[in-house]
Structures are given as C-alpha cells and as structure tokens.
Amino acid sequence: MPFVVPRSPELPAATWTSYAMTTAAVVPLIWRRRAPVTVLCANVVLGGVYRVAFEGPGQPLPYAGLIAFYTVALMCAPRVRAAVGLGTAAAVALSVGWETGTARELLFTLFVSGAAYALGRLQYTRQAYTEAVEARAAELERANRIEAEQAAARERARIAREMHDILSHAVSIMVVQAEAGPVAVRRAPERAEAAFDAIAETGRDAMGQLRAMLGVLRTDAGAPRAPQPGIAALPELLDRVRAGGLRVAYERTGAVREVSAGLGTTVYRVVQEALTNVVRHAGAASARVALAYGPDELTVTVTDDGRGPGGAPGGGHGLIGIRERAAAHAGTAWSGPGPDGRGYAVRVTLVTSPLGVGT
Known part of the structure; x- marks a missing residue:
C-alpha cells in the first residue's frame, strides 16, 4: 500500500529492502508442517531483525507469525505447545514493550495469538473426528465384507x-x-x-x-x-x-x-x-x-x-x-x-x- 497511496511525510519512506525482509519472514511457512516450531522461531527472529535493523514503513504484517503459531497448535504435542505458548507470550510482551508499551496493544496482540491457537486446536479436533469417522466407515466396510x-x-x-x-x-x-x-x-x-x-x-x-x-x-x-x-x-x-x-x-x-x-x-x-x-x-x-x-x-x-x-x-x-x-x-x-x-x-x-x- 505505501507504493500506491502516498504516506505521511513524518513516516519513514517505503523501501524495497524493508519489503524484501517482510517477504523473507513469509518464506519459512513453506516448511511449517514439517518443522512448525522451527518455522515459528525463524519468523520471530526475522521480525525482530526487521524492527532493529530497518527503518521500514511501520510494523510488518503479523499474519506469517499467526499462521506459524496456528500450525504449532495444530500439530505439536501438549508439552511442546505449552513451551511455545509461554515463549510466544514472552515475545509478544517484549515486542509490544519495544513498540508502544501500551496495555491495549498487549491485550490485542495476546487475543489475536490466542485466537490463532484456538483455531489450531479446533482444526486438530475436526481432523481427528474426520479420521475417526473414516476409520469407523472402513471398519464397517471390512465387517460387512467379512x-x-x-x-x-x-x-x-x-x-x-x-x-x-x-x-x-x-x-x-x-x-x-x-x-x-x-x-x-x-x-x-x-x-x-x-x-x-x-x-x-x-x-x-x-x-x-x-x-x-x-x-x-x-x-x-x-x-x-x-x-x-x-x-x-x-x-x-x-x-x-x-x-x-x-x-x-x-x-x-x-x-x-x-x-x-x-x-x-x-x-x-x-x-x-x-x-x-x-x-x-x-x-x-x-x-x-x-x-x-x-x-x-x-x-x-x-x-x-x-x-x-x-x-x-x-x-x-x-x-x-x-x-x-x-x-x-x-x-x-x-x-x-x-x-x-x-x-x-x-x-x-x-x-x-x-x-x-x-x-
């Protein structure tokens, strides 16, 4: 959008370097089902590098991190989910403190992350139910055939x-x-x-x-x-x-x-x-x-x-x-x-x- 709609003069100018870094945070999602925790960590690290090293056009979109967190909730074991959840909460607190430091921003970010986690667990339950139904149908088919x-x-x-x-x-x-x-x-x-x-x-x-x-x-x-x-x-x-x-x-x-x-x-x-x-x-x-x-x-x-x-x-x-x-x-x-x-x-x-x- 900064290349289409003119930005306010007091905001940093949009550069190709900053958007290339934002895009780089999305690329690891290709491997999110193979290594969800690693992909989430890579996304967090790339986001931190962006904030520290670049004067880009504001905060990058958080969708890549939310998708990675959703995948962790969907595919990882309970202990891994608990550890990643605590680490994510800590990272959110540090990020908000670095950016605005307001309670409103902290609660909003935690709510969005929790929603991503809840959607991941909901999808896991749905997949488990579908697999159980399919297994039951296959078992009934085998029983009927026998x-x-x-x-x-x-x-x-x-x-x-x-x-x-x-x-x-x-x-x-x-x-x-x-x-x-x-x-x-x-x-x-x-x-x-x-x-x-x-x-x-x-x-x-x-x-x-x-x-x-x-x-x-x-x-x-x-x-x-x-x-x-x-x-x-x-x-x-x-x-x-x-x-x-x-x-x-x-x-x-x-x-x-x-x-x-x-x-x-x-x-x-x-x-x-x-x-x-x-x-x-x-x-x-x-x-x-x-x-x-x-x-x-x-x-x-x-x-x-x-x-x-x-x-x-x-x-x-x-x-x-x-x-x-x-x-x-x-x-x-x-x-x-x-x-x-x-x-x-x-x-x-x-x-x-x-x-x-x-x-």
Whole structure:
C-alpha cells in the first residue's frame, strides 16, 4: 500500500529492502508442517531483525507469525505447545514493550495469538473426528465384507449339503434298482418293469428337487421356486426306498403337530441321508424310521439290521451334513450301533420350542 497511496511525510519512506525482509519472514511457512516450531522461531527472529535493523514503513504484517503459531497448535504435542505458548507470550510482551508499551496493544496482540491457537486446536479436533469417522466407515466396510463372505460360505455349504443329500439318495436308489433289473428280467419279468419305473421316478424326483433348489440362485424374478420337501413328503421317500427292495417301517409317536417349514425340511433330509447310507453301506434287509414328538423337541431315529458301524463310515459328508443340520436347529445328532448292538442307528433331536432356531 505505501507504493500506491502516498504516506505521511513524518513516516519513514517505503523501501524495497524493508519489503524484501517482510517477504523473507513469509518464506519459512513453506516448511511449517514439517518443522512448525522451527518455522515459528525463524519468523520471530526475522521480525525482530526487521524492527532493529530497518527503518521500514511501520510494523510488518503479523499474519506469517499467526499462521506459524496456528500450525504449532495444530500439530505439536501438549508439552511442546505449552513451551511455545509461554515463549510466544514472552515475545509478544517484549515486542509490544519495544513498540508502544501500551496495555491495549498487549491485550490485542495476546487475543489475536490466542485466537490463532484456538483455531489450531479446533482444526486438530475436526481432523481427528474426520479420521475417526473414516476409520469407523472402513471398519464397517471390512465387517460387512467379512459378513458377506461368511454368508456366502454358509450358503455354499448349504447348497453342497442339499446337493449331496439329493444326488446321493437318488443315485443310490437308481443303482440298486439298476442292479436288480437284469435279475428281475430273467426271473420275474413283471418285476423288471416296476424296477425301471422306480428308476425313472427317482430320477424325475431328483431333477425336480435340484431344479427347485437351484432356482433360488437365479436372478430373474420369474424363476419357479417350489417349496422344499418336509415331513409330509416322507411316505413318498419311503416308497421309493421300498421299491429298491429294502423293507422300511415308519411310525410316529407323541403329540403329532405341525412344525416349521425349515425344520420339516431338515427332518426329511436327515431321513433321506440315513436311508441312503443304509442302502449304500449297511447291506440291510429292513430299516425303521421313527419320529417322536416331545413337548419342545422332535427326535428322528433311523435304524437298520445291517452290518453295523463297520458298514457305515462315520466321517463321511452325509453324517457331517446331518450334524450340521441338527446344529442349525439347536439340536444334536448321534450315530452308532443299533439296539442290542445290531445294525446301525442315527438319532437326531431337534428343538421345536419358541426358543429353538428352527421355529
């Protein structure tokens, strides 16, 4: 402004040297975020040199020092801020005493410096809050991604379990019927036709269940979605098994009642897998399926008169799937020798009370 608006004759003339020195006090601000205390000290020293060595156009603008002090409040540790604050207060007192020595000038300079410090701390709080919000958002995103991955893993396990139960049962029945077909053709032709009909029926049923199960994976809204089989479908399942030559008895005890669709599907799959193991491994002539309804639970028991534990491996995917299905309904699963040590038994207890997961 002294180069644009004429100054009063009693004031010192404006010189390029004095303004170059004022500009030099601003240059250190380039490094203020790397070394805020050093930059503040450099600014104070350059201001002091200006006042002592130059007869410039009045006091230089204090903005560079205020910005440096603001940066100290923003970036430095509490002990450093306290030391710098005391030093700044002392420097302000000396500067005011050198210039005017009035209380008004001292209070005004301290107020402006305090305002710069307060703005620095306010900006620090704002940045910390923003970082906390961003970190929280990133944490939620990670948690959502992990939850989605876990849900996808659970869904893959469920689909694998369903496909194992459906295909294992259907293929086992079809193999038994196919092996019996040639013998029936030679000895009892009228039974051969029934065996082939059973193979076709089992295949159609398996395809229908697979189509219904895989239909939920399709994205188009018009995909047909048939309900999963439940307890009501057990007689059809047992008829298909009987068609393969295995005698199967079925009984229900207790207060028979409706259960949830999910629990009914679990009962169906447990019986299906247990009978599949009987057909494939036990070498049994007969089996028995029993449903016992209790006040808060439903117990499913499948026994046979086959070879016993030696004929049915305990670590296969089928029995693992049975245990997983039971756990999904807050239940338990057990497998081992049948009554009196004969044959093999699978017993699953599922919770049906309101506290149960499957209700």
